[in-house]
Amino acid sequence: MTGQPEPEVRTARCGDVDIAYDTLGSPQDPTVLLVNGLGTQLTGWHPDLCAAVAAEGFHVVRFDNRDVGLSTHLHEAGRPDLSPLAQGGTVTDAPYTLADMAADTAGLVDALGVERVHLVGVSLGGMVAQETALAHPERVASLTSVMSTPGGGVGRGTPEALAVLTLPPVPDEAAAGERGVAVARVIGSPAYPADEAEVAQRSRAAYRRANDPVGVARQYAAVLASGDRTERLRGLAVPTLVVHGEADPLIRVEAGRATADAVPGARLVTLPGMGHDLPRELWPRLVAEIAAHARAAQERTG
Template identity: 60%
Template sequence: MPISTAQCGDVELAYETFGDPANPAVVLVMGLATQMIGWPDGFCSLLVDAGFHVVRFDNRDIGLSTHLHEAGVPDLSGLLVGKPLESAPYTLGDMADDTLGLLDALELERVHLVGASMGGMIVQEFALRHPERLLSLTSIMSTPSVAIGPPTADAMSALFIPPPDCAEAAAARSVAVYRVIGSPGYPLDEAGLAERGKESFRRSNDPAGVARQLAAIQLAADRSERLRGLAVPTLVLHGESDPLVQPDGGRATAAAVPGARRVTFPGMGHDLPEALWPQFVAEIRALATAAARG
């Protein structure tokens, strides 16, 4: 599908759509340092086959969306030794409001919102700010607080592998990262990861933008107490072998949201194994059906 853009407040977001616009909309929000192509075409196609109109987009500071170069580069070096970050150029709330702007631009009154990793944090914040715009909420491999289910030392180190300076280096880095944080119970698609790394580099390479996203994550307040008042049908999906957002993050999310359904997957790490796509889609469809029935 052709790439489109929408003005969302002070930023322009690049997005793609799949399927019939007359169908219920599923909006996919991706995580740290990951462009919208992190939602694979095949996964989007399965959602279309399940009866959804699918929207995926690049968050601010990634891919083809606006990059806030003037905001500078946060000093994240202390994170590896447990030193707290003092400031960030923007918040996860700002990113949630970007998402609202996209819904407004696309004239989507209410949607099924699905977020992975940082995207899960963004959709949680969206639900707290704009619950009237949601039909349902799905939080995948995420957490209500960076203090809950924090990364293992190896997973945190993987985030700080030096950024690439060419497409081939981007391919190698992508594979190296997912060898650490990927799913030990499923084959690692190294060829697919390498190609996605190259394509991401060709679309945009901005390590400073990734640093700004990470700063927003690190300074976000714990959402647990606020989530206890949420009245949106909610699904929590999490891998039982996730080293980047450990399973306590998913448990805490589900425990905080009244009536949330939590589904865990043995052998799943911090990625979206293709073998599990049908189960993810079935769970999202079941949630949507239950939400439609009230």
Template identity: 55%
Template sequence: MAADTVGLLDALGLTGVHLVGSSMGGMIAQMIAIDFPERVRSLISMMSTTGEPGVGEADFSVFAGLGAPPQDREAFVEWQVRALRLAASPGFPIDATAAAERAGRVVDRGYDALGIQRQGLAVPATGDRTERLRSLRVPTLVVHGVDDIVCDVSGGRATATAVPGADLLIVEGMGHSLPRELWPELADRISEFIHYVETVTA
């Protein structure tokens, strides 16, 4: 998936980018920075982890009663909203209508239950990136919510510790979601970070 992303950059004619990845996307962004550092002007890793055992782990007990995702469209949308409620940011209200609309688009675009399982397996298969992250010389911002139960905040702390010179932003009330109320704060923090990187590397 990291190589696929670089292939997309090639197709778009982009030589270097400010790369933002969230959750598994943060892990993919980390791999791109490790394997293709010349393509990454800065790395923003959000609610992600290093792959080190014992950090950034999920509290699966919260999802014990959720069951497997159903195949029926309406049932899947309802299941997805219930799952998002469990993982949501407790400091902010969840927009159930918007969550249902997104879940419906997922189904309509091409829902593949086995694909989700393969993605889940790719996470442990990648292994511990800690030592490789320590070799990075890419400006890095790590963002994580205090109340993340899908990827514990220890994963964000470990990422920031591993990458030399990384900035760490810990957000109160934020879980494994990006509530609309946080968009201005996160957008400002990311844009300030990118502006700083562009200024010092110009």
């Protein structure tokens, strides 16, 4: 399923939380910092995909956001109240926001001892990456926002896709594998069906590594309480690439177009047949786009 071993996990103190991360490639190369989506651990970035980015001459770092994986879980914050969603209301009961997660990300950049990073975020990770570029532009050499949104309900998903965000917790590892497959069938790429055996295996491994559904709910509350970044993005000077699947049912392609329209000089790449995942068949294109974007930013800034 993979030809790459999982690297050693390290921990950095970032403000009031510990952030778990690992690295691949030479630290002498420019750093690509990968930010993952809602409830997804650093292991969600497939080792083979990370190796492909590293092979382009980059130092690849992936990490667990707060409340997932081996990073700090804010158990004392409890479960946020997401019930207003059922009536189409607004969630305000969030113990933290995307700005706090962006501060974690900037803190990790400091801990890595690098001046700036090429930031690549998917889904919620794209929102965190956008917020990091807005609040800490001096730490971001380039931004790549993948299957994400500027917020404010732009590109709102189908009811079936949105339902996967509030499914009840699974009781055990076997059920976690079944859940991973079921979710992939709803939000995955119709043109590139997932290897369901691999999806199940990786979902079971994620459950064994760390399972905290209340932490995931707190992340979701952070998204819902953080508002729309569109107007702020209009002043962003960080070189920006936006990538979005044209068949994404969870965050529709309109959200990618809105992000690219908001950021001055941003380049938009839409991929036919791609849903809300990163199918292996599209890795060569994705890696090429990320690498070319990062190199162009390096050349502009020296």
